[in-house]
Amino acid sequence: MSDDKKSTIQMIAAVALCAGIGILAQNTTGLQKAAFGRVVVGGPMLALLVSMIACNILPKLSKGFKDGTSFCAKKFLNWGIIATGGTLSFAAIMGTGVKALPLIIMNIFISFIVALWVGRKVLKVSDNTATLVGGGTCICGGTAIATLSRIIKANAEEIAFAMAAIFLFDTLAAFAYPYIISALGFTPGQFAFIAGTAINDTSSVAGAQATYQALIGDPEYQGALNVKLVRTTMLIFVALAWTLIMSAKAKRTGEVAATDSALAVVKKTFPMFILVFAVMAALNTLGFFSSDGVKMLGKAGKYLFAGALAGVGFKIKFSEVFSKGVKPITLGGITWACIAISSFLFAIVFKGYIDSAQSTAPEADKPAVVQQAGTIK
Secondary structure (H helix, E strand, C coil): CCHHHHHHHHHHHHHHHHHHHHHHHHHHHHHHHHHHCCCCCCHHHHHHHHHHHHHHHCCCCCHHHHHHHHHHHHHHHHHHHHHHHCCCCHHHHHCCCHHHHHHHHHHHHHHHHHHHHHHHHHHCCCHHHHHHHHHHHHHHCHHHHHHHHHHHCCCHHHHHHHHHHHHHHHHHHHHHHHHHHHHCCCCHHHHHHHHHHHCCCHHHHHHHHHHHHHHHCCCCCCHHHHHHHHHHHCHHHHHHHHHHHHHHHHHHCCCCCCCCCHHHHHHHHCCHHHHHHHHHHHHHHCCCCCHHHHHHHHHHHHHHHHHHHHHHHCCCCHHHHHHHCHHHHHHHHHHHHHHHHHHHHHHHHCHHHHHHHHHCCCHHHHHHHHHHHCCCC
């Protein structure tokens, strides 16, 4: 057998393995809900962990196999982001969670400022790592990390470390916030604003909300997911903003001609998958996709993200995690703490505003919002 043919077979095998790991990992979320009442480890994060273990157990990987994992890490991410766009809606910003926009926007700025400043000046991590931690903390965890990683051209190591940092503190928040907020005597509106803006993955918000529903005895309560839907939709604007930032950077660093116009720079540097992502969101806003279609796109996006993270995991050695991963995880903790403080303080200072916003939220909006929100994790 020729070397080229052998390499092609190895590449196909790697793609099939990453896809298989992603499918199995994502399918465990249902088992986790049955066993624990919530998703403890999201499918993409679990796929990353499984492939990292395999990478450290298996003998040296062939070039063809590595090419296959790289294909998954890049292409599956792009396709997953595009599918995710079809589950977002610009109209969500005008829904029941619109009153949370001031806090959401404030947290976006706080998250990126803290992550970039502490990351650069104190912990000395790469700008890409700091950007991913900031985006994952202020928007929607793994989905934001996956989206931004393709825009800023982050490497596998940076993606893995950011995912680990977000996962650890997201899990802590999802378990602790319902009990802390109840113990403090906060209202359901205050819980919605805190949980919806300071817990990352939608699955984690849903888990925290389920716990809170039991604590207050109201199985119909959906306030946190309403707020989270608006926050997740902001990924569209954050992605577009970072695309423009990277376009400007390309002009400064000489990647594009200094004489090129702003439009020409954007054309040369704009990732086409982000354009398709925005178009998909626009189509969903216009009602082009049915509710079942939105669900299918959400599931497809999660499977693709899980397969992509499986490809990323095959590039990470445990020795690198222990030697280089401590700083990104520390950065994740600091950024998470700042967002938590911001959301708690906002809930205390603007209690009247929050409770009036929640009291005027139309009950009829709840099922539709929950259905869409549940597709993004």
